[in-house]
Amino acid sequence: MAYKIASERLGKIGDEFEPTDDVNIEALIEGGFIQSTSKVQKTAKTEASEQE
Amino acid sequence: MATSTYLQSPSVVINSVDVSDQTTSATFTRVIEQLEKTAFGSTNRSYTSGLENSTLTVTLYQSFAASETYATLAALVGTNVTVSVAPASGAQSATNPKFTLTGAYLESLPLVAGSYGQLSTIDITFTGGAYTVAIV
Amino acid sequence: MATTTLLQNPTVSVGANDLTDQCTAATFTRVIEQLEKTAFGSTNRSYTAGLENSTITLTLYQSFASTETYDYLKSIVGTSTNVVIKATSAATSSTNPQFTLTGCYLESLPLITGSYGQLSTIDLSFVGGSYSVATS
Numbered sequence: 001m002a003y004k005i006a007s008e009r010l011g012k013i014g015d016e017f018e019p020t021d022d023v024n025i026e027a028l029i030e031g032g033f034i035q036s037t038s039k040v041q042k043t044a045k046t047e048a049s050e051q052e
Numbered sequence: 053m054a055t056s057t058y059l060q061s062p063s064v065v066i067n068s069v070d071v072s073d074q075t076t077s078a079t080f081t082r083v084i085e086q087l088e089k090t091a092f093g094s095t096n097r098s099y100t101s102g103l104e105n106s107t108l109t110v111t112l113y114q115s116f117a118a119s120e121t122y123a124t125l126a127a128l129v130g131t132n133v134t135v136s137v138a139p140a141s142g143a144q145s146a147t148n149p150k151f152t153l154t155g156a157y158l159e160s161l162p163l164v165a166g167s168y169g170q171l172s173t174i175d176i177t178f179t180g181g182a183y184t185v186a187i188v
Numbered sequence: 189m190a191t192t193t194l195l196q197n198p199t200v201s202v203g204a205n206d207l208t209d210q211c212t213a214a215t216f217t218r219v220i221e222q223l224e225k226t227a228f229g230s231t232n233r234s235y236t237a238g239l240e241n242s243t244i245t246l247t248l249y250q251s252f253a254s255t256e257t258y259d260y261l262k263s264i265v266g267t268s269t270n271v272v273i274k275a276t277s278a279a280t281s282s283t284n285p286q287f288t289l290t291g292c293y294l295e296s297l298p299l300i301t302g303s304y305g306q307l308s309t310i311d312l313s314f315v316g317g318s319y320s321v322a323t324s
Binding site for chain 2: 189190191192193194195196198212213214215216217218219220221222226230231232233234235236237240247273274275282283284285287321
Binding site for chain 1: 071119123124126128131133134154
Protein backbone atom coordinates (compact mmCIF):
# COMPACT_ATOMS: atom_id res chain seq x y z
CA MET A 1 0.00 0.00 0.00
CA ALA A 2 1.34 3.47 -0.87
CA TYR A 3 1.08 6.60 1.22
CA LYS A 4 1.36 10.33 0.56
CA ILE A 5 2.63 12.90 3.05
CA ALA A 6 -0.14 15.27 4.18
CA SER A 7 1.71 17.28 6.87
CA GLU A 8 4.97 19.20 6.86
CA ARG A 9 5.85 17.48 10.13
CA LEU A 10 6.74 14.38 8.10
CA GLY A 11 8.32 16.03 5.10
CA LYS A 12 7.26 17.68 1.87
CA ILE A 13 3.50 17.53 1.38
CA GLY A 14 2.62 15.35 -1.58
CA ASP A 15 5.82 13.29 -1.44
CA GLU A 16 5.53 9.54 -1.07
CA PHE A 17 5.88 8.30 2.51
CA GLU A 18 7.81 5.08 2.89
CA PRO A 19 7.21 3.71 6.37
CA THR A 20 9.64 1.45 8.19
CA ASP A 21 8.42 -1.53 10.17
CA ASP A 22 8.38 0.36 13.47
CA VAL A 23 6.05 3.14 12.30
CA ASN A 24 2.43 3.17 13.50
CA ILE A 25 0.68 3.77 10.18
CA GLU A 26 -2.83 3.79 11.61
CA ALA A 27 -1.89 6.56 14.05
CA LEU A 28 -0.44 8.68 11.24
CA ILE A 29 -3.56 8.22 9.11
CA GLU A 30 -5.86 8.92 12.05
CA GLY A 31 -3.88 12.08 12.88
CA GLY A 32 -4.08 13.31 9.29
CA PHE A 33 -0.32 13.15 8.69
CA ILE A 34 -0.44 10.73 5.73
CA GLN A 35 -3.03 9.56 3.23
CA SER A 36 -3.32 6.22 1.53
CA THR A 37 -2.95 6.49 -2.24
CA SER A 38 -4.05 2.95 -3.08
CA LYS A 39 -6.84 3.00 -5.69
CA VAL A 40 -9.92 0.81 -5.42
CA GLN A 41 -9.99 -1.81 -8.16
CA LYS A 42 -12.90 -1.18 -10.56
CA THR A 43 -15.08 -4.17 -11.39
CA ALA A 44 -14.99 -5.38 -14.96
CA LYS A 45 -17.66 -3.88 -17.23
CA THR A 46 -20.11 -6.17 -18.95
CA GLU A 47 -20.84 -5.20 -22.55
CA ALA A 48 -24.53 -5.12 -23.40
CA SER A 49 -25.40 -7.55 -26.20
CA GLU A 50 -26.85 -5.99 -29.39
CA GLN A 51 -30.37 -6.99 -30.36
CA GLU A 52 -31.29 -7.26 -34.04
CA MET B 53 38.31 24.93 27.34
CA ALA B 54 35.19 23.10 28.43
CA THR B 55 32.14 23.22 26.14
CA SER B 56 28.48 22.90 26.87
CA THR B 57 25.19 22.20 25.12
CA TYR B 58 22.37 24.68 24.87
CA LEU B 59 19.17 22.99 23.68
CA GLN B 60 18.08 25.87 21.48
CA SER B 61 16.79 23.84 18.53
CA PRO B 62 16.83 20.12 19.25
CA SER B 63 15.01 17.61 17.09
CA VAL B 64 12.22 15.59 18.69
CA VAL B 65 10.42 13.04 16.52
CA ILE B 66 7.57 10.81 17.70
CA ASN B 67 6.31 8.09 15.33
CA SER B 68 7.93 9.90 12.38
CA VAL B 69 6.22 13.18 13.31
CA ASP B 70 8.49 16.13 14.06
CA VAL B 71 7.09 17.69 17.24
CA SER B 72 10.11 19.91 17.92
CA ASP B 73 8.14 23.14 17.69
CA GLN B 74 5.66 21.90 20.31
CA THR B 75 8.39 20.73 22.71
CA THR B 76 9.64 22.76 25.65
CA SER B 77 11.67 20.08 27.38
CA ALA B 78 13.15 16.69 26.50
CA THR B 79 15.02 14.22 28.67
CA PHE B 80 16.38 11.05 27.10
CA THR B 81 17.93 8.80 29.73
CA ARG B 82 19.78 5.62 28.91
CA VAL B 83 19.21 3.13 31.73
CA ILE B 84 20.91 -0.22 32.03
CA GLU B 85 19.60 -1.67 35.26
CA GLN B 86 22.06 -2.43 37.99
CA LEU B 87 22.07 -5.91 39.49
CA GLU B 88 23.96 -6.37 42.70
CA LYS B 89 26.67 -9.02 42.69
CA THR B 90 28.19 -8.30 46.09
CA ALA B 91 29.28 -11.43 47.86
CA PHE B 92 31.00 -12.42 51.04
CA GLY B 93 34.57 -11.22 51.12
CA SER B 94 33.79 -7.84 49.54
CA THR B 95 34.09 -4.68 51.57
CA ASN B 96 32.14 -2.69 49.02
CA ARG B 97 29.02 -3.27 47.01
CA SER B 98 29.50 -4.13 43.38
CA TYR B 99 27.09 -4.33 40.47
CA THR B 100 26.74 -5.72 37.01
CA SER B 101 24.49 -4.82 34.12
CA GLY B 102 20.96 -6.10 33.76
CA LEU B 103 18.31 -5.28 31.20
CA GLU B 104 18.23 -1.97 29.40
CA ASN B 105 15.15 0.12 30.31
CA SER B 106 15.72 3.55 28.82
CA THR B 107 13.23 6.41 28.88
CA LEU B 108 12.32 9.58 27.03
CA THR B 109 10.30 12.25 28.81
CA VAL B 110 8.97 15.15 26.79
CA THR B 111 7.00 18.29 27.73
CA LEU B 112 4.79 19.58 24.94
CA TYR B 113 2.36 22.43 24.48
CA GLN B 114 -1.08 20.87 24.15
CA SER B 115 -2.94 21.72 20.96
CA PHE B 116 -6.01 20.21 19.30
CA ALA B 117 -5.37 21.87 15.93
CA ALA B 118 -4.74 19.69 12.87
CA SER B 119 -1.35 17.95 12.76
CA GLU B 120 -0.49 19.20 16.25
CA THR B 121 0.14 17.57 19.63
CA TYR B 122 -3.17 15.76 20.21
CA ALA B 123 -3.36 14.53 16.58
CA THR B 124 0.16 13.13 16.93
CA LEU B 125 -0.33 11.34 20.23
CA ALA B 126 -4.00 10.34 20.62
CA ALA B 127 -3.66 7.00 18.84
CA LEU B 128 -0.26 6.17 20.34
CA VAL B 129 -1.21 5.78 24.00
CA GLY B 130 -1.11 2.10 24.91
CA THR B 131 1.14 1.25 21.97
CA ASN B 132 4.82 0.80 21.19
CA VAL B 133 6.34 3.81 19.46
CA THR B 134 9.65 4.80 17.88
CA VAL B 135 10.93 8.10 19.28
CA SER B 136 14.15 9.98 18.63
CA VAL B 137 15.91 13.07 19.92
CA ALA B 138 19.00 14.93 18.67
CA PRO B 139 20.62 17.92 20.37
CA ALA B 140 20.37 20.04 17.21
CA SER B 141 18.23 20.05 14.11
CA GLY B 142 21.07 19.66 11.59
CA ALA B 143 22.63 16.56 10.11
CA GLN B 144 23.73 13.78 12.41
CA SER B 145 27.39 13.69 13.36
CA ALA B 146 29.61 12.69 16.22
CA THR B 147 28.80 16.06 17.80
CA ASN B 148 25.09 15.86 16.96
CA PRO B 149 24.10 12.24 17.60
CA LYS B 150 20.50 11.09 17.21
CA PHE B 151 19.23 8.89 20.01
CA THR B 152 16.36 6.51 19.22
CA LEU B 153 14.13 4.20 21.22
CA THR B 154 12.38 1.68 18.96
CA GLY B 155 9.30 0.07 20.45
CA ALA B 156 9.12 2.27 23.53
CA TYR B 157 5.78 2.12 25.40
CA LEU B 158 3.53 5.13 26.00
CA GLU B 159 1.41 4.28 29.02
CA SER B 160 -0.12 7.65 29.83
CA LEU B 161 -1.29 10.66 27.79
CA PRO B 162 -2.68 13.80 29.45
CA LEU B 163 -5.57 15.03 27.30
CA VAL B 164 -6.63 18.17 29.14
CA ALA B 165 -4.18 19.69 31.59
CA GLY B 166 -3.85 23.21 32.87
CA SER B 167 -4.78 25.98 35.22
CA TYR B 168 -6.35 29.37 34.61
CA GLY B 169 -4.06 31.85 32.94
CA GLN B 170 -1.50 29.25 31.82
CA LEU B 171 -0.88 27.66 28.47
CA SER B 172 -1.70 23.99 28.65
CA THR B 173 1.35 21.69 28.67
CA ILE B 174 1.56 17.92 28.94
CA ASP B 175 4.32 15.60 30.13
CA ILE B 176 4.66 12.22 28.47
CA THR B 177 7.11 9.39 29.09
CA PHE B 178 8.15 6.61 26.72
CA THR B 179 9.64 3.56 28.42
CA GLY B 180 11.62 0.57 27.24
CA GLY B 181 12.35 -0.54 23.71
CA ALA B 182 15.62 -0.92 21.84
CA TYR B 183 18.17 1.90 22.09
CA THR B 184 20.30 3.03 19.15
CA VAL B 185 22.46 6.05 18.43
CA ALA B 186 23.23 7.43 14.97
CA ILE B 187 26.11 9.75 14.13
CA VAL B 188 25.63 9.78 10.36
CA MET C 189 3.65 27.19 13.00
CA ALA C 190 2.97 25.41 16.26
CA THR C 191 -0.24 26.24 18.12
CA THR C 192 -1.05 26.10 21.81
CA THR C 193 -4.03 25.77 24.12
CA LEU C 194 -4.88 28.26 26.86
CA LEU C 195 -7.39 26.82 29.29
CA GLN C 196 -9.21 30.13 29.61
CA ASN C 197 -12.74 28.84 29.25
CA PRO C 198 -12.89 25.02 29.38
CA THR C 199 -16.04 23.15 30.39
CA VAL C 200 -16.06 20.78 33.34
CA SER C 201 -19.10 18.80 34.37
CA VAL C 202 -19.41 16.15 37.07
CA GLY C 203 -22.55 14.05 36.87
CA ALA C 204 -25.17 16.42 35.58
CA ASN C 205 -23.55 19.43 37.24
CA ASP C 206 -21.54 22.11 35.52
CA LEU C 207 -18.65 23.00 37.80
CA THR C 208 -16.75 25.13 35.31
CA ASP C 209 -17.03 28.37 37.26
CA GLN C 210 -15.70 26.71 40.42
CA CYS C 211 -12.76 25.04 38.67
CA THR C 212 -9.22 26.47 38.60
CA ALA C 213 -7.33 23.47 37.22
CA ALA C 214 -8.23 20.30 35.34
CA THR C 215 -6.13 17.37 34.22
CA PHE C 216 -7.60 14.48 32.24
CA THR C 217 -4.99 11.75 31.66
CA ARG C 218 -5.61 8.72 29.51
CA VAL C 219 -3.73 5.74 30.99
CA ILE C 220 -3.40 2.32 29.39
CA GLU C 221 -1.37 0.31 31.85
CA GLN C 222 1.93 -1.10 30.71
CA LEU C 223 2.45 -4.85 31.10
CA GLU C 224 5.97 -6.15 30.75
CA LYS C 225 6.53 -8.76 28.05
CA THR C 226 10.30 -8.99 28.29
CA ALA C 227 11.58 -12.51 27.80
CA PHE C 228 14.88 -14.30 27.61
CA GLY C 229 16.84 -13.27 24.57
CA SER C 230 15.98 -9.57 24.90
CA THR C 231 18.59 -7.05 25.89
CA ASN C 232 15.98 -4.40 26.66
CA ARG C 233 12.65 -4.36 28.47
CA SER C 234 9.55 -4.27 26.31
CA TYR C 235 5.90 -3.66 27.18
CA THR C 236 2.41 -4.18 25.87
CA ALA C 237 -1.01 -2.68 26.65
CA GLY C 238 -2.99 -3.74 29.71
CA LEU C 239 -6.19 -2.36 31.17
CA GLU C 240 -7.23 1.22 30.69
CA ASN C 241 -7.21 3.17 33.96
CA SER C 242 -7.63 6.82 33.08
CA THR C 243 -7.85 9.64 35.61
CA ILE C 244 -9.25 13.13 36.02
CA THR C 245 -8.06 15.56 38.68
CA LEU C 246 -9.86 18.82 39.38
CA THR C 247 -9.08 21.77 41.63
CA LEU C 248 -12.20 23.60 42.73
CA TYR C 249 -12.98 26.51 44.99
CA GLN C 250 -14.82 25.12 47.99
CA SER C 251 -18.26 26.53 48.63
CA PHE C 252 -21.14 25.43 50.85
CA ALA C 253 -23.70 27.62 49.12
CA SER C 254 -26.66 26.06 47.35
CA THR C 255 -25.82 24.51 43.94
CA GLU C 256 -22.14 25.04 44.53
CA THR C 257 -19.16 22.72 45.06
CA TYR C 258 -20.13 20.89 48.26
CA ASP C 259 -23.82 20.70 47.35
CA TYR C 260 -22.97 18.99 44.06
CA LEU C 261 -20.28 16.64 45.31
CA LYS C 262 -21.42 15.49 48.75
CA SER C 263 -23.50 12.63 47.38
CA ILE C 264 -20.97 11.57 44.70
CA VAL C 265 -18.08 10.56 46.97
CA GLY C 266 -17.88 6.77 47.16
CA THR C 267 -19.80 6.33 43.93
CA SER C 268 -19.14 6.15 40.21
CA THR C 269 -20.12 9.08 38.04
CA ASN C 270 -19.51 10.61 34.64
CA VAL C 271 -17.07 13.48 34.13
CA VAL C 272 -16.92 15.46 30.91
CA ILE C 273 -14.23 17.97 29.97
CA LYS C 274 -13.63 20.15 26.91
CA ALA C 275 -10.72 22.50 26.40
CA THR C 276 -13.05 25.34 25.37
CA SER C 277 -16.77 26.07 25.64
CA ALA C 278 -17.12 26.27 21.85
CA ALA C 279 -18.96 23.60 19.91
CA THR C 280 -17.46 20.11 20.01
CA SER C 281 -15.27 19.50 16.97
CA SER C 282 -12.07 17.75 15.92
CA THR C 283 -10.15 20.76 17.23
CA ASN C 284 -12.27 20.96 20.38
CA PRO C 285 -12.88 17.34 21.34
CA GLN C 286 -15.09 16.39 24.28
CA PHE C 287 -13.48 13.84 26.61
CA THR C 288 -15.64 11.70 28.89
CA LEU C 289 -14.94 9.19 31.64
CA THR C 290 -18.11 7.19 32.20
CA GLY C 291 -18.39 5.42 35.51
CA CYS C 292 -15.24 6.84 37.08
CA TYR C 293 -14.90 6.55 40.84
CA LEU C 294 -14.53 9.34 43.39
CA GLU C 295 -12.84 7.91 46.44
CA SER C 296 -12.12 11.06 48.41
CA LEU C 297 -13.81 14.42 48.94
CA PRO C 298 -12.04 17.11 51.00
CA LEU C 299 -14.64 18.87 53.09
CA ILE C 300 -12.64 21.45 55.05
CA THR C 301 -9.24 22.56 53.77
CA GLY C 302 -7.37 25.81 53.85
CA SER C 303 -5.05 28.15 55.62
CA TYR C 304 -5.46 31.65 56.99
CA GLY C 305 -5.59 34.31 54.33
CA GLN C 306 -6.32 31.88 51.48
CA LEU C 307 -9.47 30.90 49.65
CA SER C 308 -10.31 27.29 50.36
CA THR C 309 -9.72 24.96 47.39
CA ILE C 310 -10.17 21.20 47.09
CA ASP C 311 -8.51 18.63 44.84
CA LEU C 312 -10.55 15.74 43.48
CA SER C 313 -9.40 12.59 41.68
CA PHE C 314 -11.71 10.47 39.55
CA VAL C 315 -10.30 7.10 38.52
CA GLY C 316 -11.22 4.36 36.09
CA GLY C 317 -14.35 4.01 34.05
CA SER C 318 -14.82 3.96 30.33
CA TYR C 319 -13.06 6.58 28.18
CA SER C 320 -14.65 8.12 25.12
CA VAL C 321 -13.99 11.13 22.90
CA ALA C 322 -16.50 13.01 20.77
CA THR C 323 -15.62 15.34 17.90
CA SER C 324 -19.13 16.41 16.98
